[in-house]
Amino acid sequence: MLSLTEENYLKAIFSLNREVAESATTNAIAEKLDTKASSVTDMMKRLSKKDLVNYQKYQAVSLTKKGKEVAISIIRKHRLWELFLVEKLHFKWDEVHDIAEQLEHIKSTQLTDRLDAFLGFPDQDPHGDPIPNKEGQFPEDGRTTLSELNQKTSCKVVGVKDHSSSFLSYLESMDIELNTIIQIKTHHAFDSSMEILIEGKKEAHISKEVAQNLYVE
Amino acid sequence: MLSLTEENYLKAIFSLNREVAESATTNAIAEKLDTKASSVTDMMKRLSKKDLVNYQKYQAVSLTKKGKEVAISIIRKHRLWELFLVEKLHFKWDEVHDIAEQLEHIKSTQLTDRLDAFLGFPDQDPHGDPIPNKEGQFPEDGRTTLSELNQKTSCKVVGVKDHSSSFLSYLESMDIELNTIIQIKTHHAFDSSMEILIEGKKEAHISKEVAQNLYVE
DNA sequence: ATTAATTTTTAGACTACCCTAAAAGTAGTG
DNA sequence: CACTACTTTTAGGGTAGTCTAAAAATTAAT
Ligand SMILES: [Mn+2]
Ligand SMILES: [Mn+2]
Ligand SMILES: [Mn+2]
Ligand SMILES: [Mn+2]
Numbered sequence: 001m002l003s004l005t006e007e008n009y010l011k012a013i014f015s016l017n018r019e020v021a022e023s024a025t026t027n028a029i030a031e032k033l034d035t036k037a038s039s040v041t042d043m044m045k046r047l048s049k050k051d052l053v054n055y056q057k058y059q060a061v062s063l064t065k066k067g068k069e070v071a072i073s074i075i076r077k078h079r080l081w082e083l084f085l086v087e088k089l090h091f092k093w094d095e096v097h098d099i100a101e102q103l104e105h106i107k108s109t110q111l112t113d114r115l116d117a118f119l120g121f122p123d124q125d126p127h128g129d130p131i132p133n134k135e136g137q138f139p140e141d142g143r144t145t146l147s148e149l150n151q152k153t154s155c156k157v158v159g160v161k162d163h164s165s166s167f168l169s170y171l172e173s174m175d176i177e178l179n180t181i182i183q184i185k186t187h188h189a190f191d192s193s194m195e196i197l198i199e200g201k202k203e204a205h206i207s208k209e210v211a212q213n214l215y216v217e
Numbered sequence: 218m219l220s221l222t223e224e225n226y227l228k229a230i231f232s233l234n235r236e237v238a239e240s241a242t243t244n245a246i247a248e249k250l251d252t253k254a255s256s257v258t259d260m261m262k263r264l265s266k267k268d269l270v271n272y273q274k275y276q277a278v279s280l281t282k283k284g285k286e287v288a289i290s291i292i293r294k295h296r297l298w299e300l301f302l303v304e305k306l307h308f309k310w311d312e313v314h315d316i317a318e319q320l321e322h323i324k325s326t327q328l329t330d331r332l333d334a335f336l337g338f339p340d341q342d343p344h345g346d347p348i349p350n351k352e353g354q355f356p357e358d359g360r361t362t363l364s365e366l367n368q369k370t371s372c373k374v375v376g377v378k379d380h381s382s383s384f385l386s387y388l389e390s391m392d393i394e395l396n397t398i399i400q401i402k403t404h405h406a407f408d409s410s411m412e413i414l415i416e417g418k419k420e421a422h423i424s425k426e427v428a429q430n431l432y433v434e
Numbered sequence: 435a436t437t438a439a440t441t442t443t444t445a446g447a448c449t450a451c452c453c454t455a456a457a458a459g460t461a462g463t464g
Numbered sequence: 465c466a467c468t469a470c471t472t473t474t475a476g477g478g479t480a481g482t483c484t485a486a487a488a489a490t491t492a493a494t
Pocket of ligand 3: 299
């Protein structure tokens with residue numbers, strides 16, 4: 001049985017290596033988990049002994065098959081709980097992450113699977129992130145960001161890339177949420193910023209950074 | 218912020234003192250939490266320093282106001298989650314306790330209150346136990362056990378006193394569950410056992426112990 | 435009132451996890 | 465190749481929580 005701490009390390013390594021291969025270095029992991037490099041080294045030795053990570057001194061670490069399975073199951077639980085909180089308990093999408101950080105560690109396969117069924121076997125969480133199924137497979141995700149679209153096109157918000165509370169509440173303040181319709185009026189070439197129309201009502205100017213972090217279709 | 222371990226100690230002390238006053242001795246607590254007396258002594262010192270228990274060497278321990286509040290909030294969460302598991306995720310009543318033991322430690326007042334609302338502000342868990350409200354008050358509970366009733370009377374099962382998995386699955390095997398109708402045919406005086414009719418269909422003989430652990434009305 | 439049995443506490447040690455400071459390894463630069 | 469900057473590991477120590485074995489206190493019995 002793994003501890004909450006071990007599970008968090010595995011999840012951190014998984015997400016680092018998902019973004020950029022070979023990027024799960026001691027320092028990167030420490031940063032992500034808000035701990036110190038020496039603590040990471042310590043933990044890598046223990047996880048390695050349990051055959052959860054491939055660790056060699058001074059080298060970036062990777063997950064073993066077993067480690068990957070655990071990480072994915074934590075992510076699955078995290079996202080299912082987030083969806084539950086939003087859909088059933090009416091939380092807003094920027095309020096659920098911290099609670100899900102706790103709920104993701106509840107150990108009961110039955111519970112996870114029944115929650116999955118209760119939610120109708122969803123394949124996206126409230127932030128538009130893919131929810132892996134019982135077998136650990138991620139649903140296909142051919143998502144486009146707003147920044148990839150041309151002028152005069154119209155689209156619907158289906159997710160965010162950046163999940164930070166600051167970004168989410170910025171969106172909230174702009175009245176942008178899941179399923180909001182956005183029309184691109186102008187796409188400035190020089191700084192990639194945009195003039196947009198939100199829900200056909202409100203005009204706004206958004207920066208390149210914002211456009212790159214909004215998934216649309 | 219309290220640790221899971223501290224919370225479990227508080228809950229154990231609360232339930233010991235609920236049943237019999239002055240009964241939260243070092244040994245009793247150790248037994249309840251499946252640990253050793255020396256560990257309990259150690260923890261009592263720490264909880265005492267945090268003003269959660271009143272502890273004096275060699276004496277039974279009691280909870281302070283603060284300690285009682287924490288214990289009740291854990292119990293509230295435990296019972297709300299149990300009800301959620303049964304009502305919404307269709308678990309059986311003998312399957313939910315262990316999962317609720319984990320869920321009761323999730324820290325978010327908002328979550329608890331919204332779960333409460335989602336379930337319609339219930340005042341009983343799936344085992345018929347009272348669920349304290351947001352203010353920590355237990356709903357009035359004037360429950361009767363089957364053993365208190367006379368011959369030729371009829372009643373409905375509304376809860377159990379003993380929550381052990383073994384008792385619950387014994388009931389399951391007898392087709393006795395929440396809301397089952399039971400008619401008492403004979404109440405033997407010498408051993409307090411009973412001949413009963415379950416749901417008007419099935420006859421059965423039950424012992425005093427069973428009758429004393431079934432709440433009915 | 436002694437002695438015996440039982441309960442509780444202390445002493446000392448262990449694991450998981452974390453930290454700081456110092457040592458060692460790796461990489462980049464002239 | 466030597467020097468520097470940076471990363472990682474080691475050494476040593478801290479806290480929370482646990483355990484066993486022994487000492488001390490309490491309770492029960494003679
Ligand atoms: Mn999240
Ligand atoms: Mn986590
Ligand atoms: Mn329970
Ligand atoms: Mn518990």
